[in-house]
Amino acid sequence: MNSIIELAAESWTQAVPSEVQERAIEELEAGKVLYFPRLAFELLPEEGIFLQSRWSSGGAKNISFERETGKIWGVSGNESEKTALSRMLRRYADSTREFLQNLLPTYAPSLYQARTSFRPIEISGRPTSYRKDDARLHVDAFPSRPTGGRRILRVFCNVNPEGKPRCWRIGEGFREYAQRFAPRVPAPIPGSRFLLSLVGATKGYRSLYDHYMLGLHDQGKLDTEYQQQSPQEAFPFPPGSTWMCFTDQALHAVDSGQYLLEQTFHLPRAALRHPERSPLTVLEEIIGRPLCASSR
Template identity: 55%
Template sequence: AYRPAHVETRVTSWRKDDTRLHVDSFPSNPTGGLRLLRVFTNINPNGLPRTWRVGEPFKDYAARFIPSTKAMWPGQAWAMDALGLTKSKRSPYDHLMGQLHDLGKHDLDYQKNAPQLTLDIPPGATWVVFSDQVLHAVMSGQFMLEQTFYLKPEHLKDPAKGPLRILEQLTGRSLLTQ
């Protein structure tokens, strides 16, 4: 995807505000536990960097917000799929990831005070991120290319380090069954 817009002047709701630290979770496109590997390239022709913030480890973030999450009600995933609100049936994992996305973005104290560092990514640079696990926020920039790849966790070297297994460990339950 080509992203020509100025990040700083984009007007949107807090849920879609990518200047807030978050992990990626796509509400209408459940992943069923697939990893989100995203490749970004800054193609700014004016020599300007793209500025990102990167947050704390995923496990710490999840442990902070899981107590505020709620389980899906019976039939919710089926109803959302049947009504066309989602492209496929949402798993408990997708539901939990969506809540973690929203809870972090909504908490302005967290946004201000959470552990984080700032990165200036120069034009011509490409960076690769597991955006479902790395807390990130884009603070400035214009002209970017982005591509998302969906990877099966079991094809990775250590699936236990991914968000699905971390969340299952923290919640004490399987998150891919209804």
């Protein structure tokens, strides 16, 4: 399937050749996963202590950090330990931001940096509901955090100290996936999306786009036959490697892995080189109507 595109990079801060920039943007917007096998995020000596599952509070699968406010949640430990972990996550947030500015300079003015997360729990065997089961092929959509058509660009780094890879599977193209499952998504109940915002169940108004993306996410995960028989490519991302993709477009599943850093960015459709490839445009063509007033 050739879903994984390997590119050379060994530094978060060095300039990126123009030919690599060109290939990166074309492959990303085609729904591919960019893979940097030698781009490692080096932990400081005192940060090695955080490579233990005990730092997760157990209430969520991720430890989350918000760079703008410094807020950290989903973590156990005293205030001093939380501060030290926050510093590590801030360094990762800053590193990914600088790297994307060098790799994808045309995106830089429009990139919005969202949450940083640390995933210290082994994903294999973790009990969960089907909606939260990342071992099933899916595209990302957030029930409580509508994107309004903005893209979800995520940068991952395996920091496992025991040599264990992060094992992914990549599925078929987004258009094929959406054509298969969009007809199964019921139209929203009139007034329901406004009510969700009013009571605070969603952080902002859930657009029609967000409604259909959540439907695609759920319908795909529910279809056991599709999960087992659809085309998919397995790939183990080793420790010390980095990869990124538009996770609202690249159909993906995670079979195993522990100790992962992840940074989320949002990008409006207007900032893309090929807005016609975005999930928003594809879904509007399939549904036959505009799905949000703006992707900003």
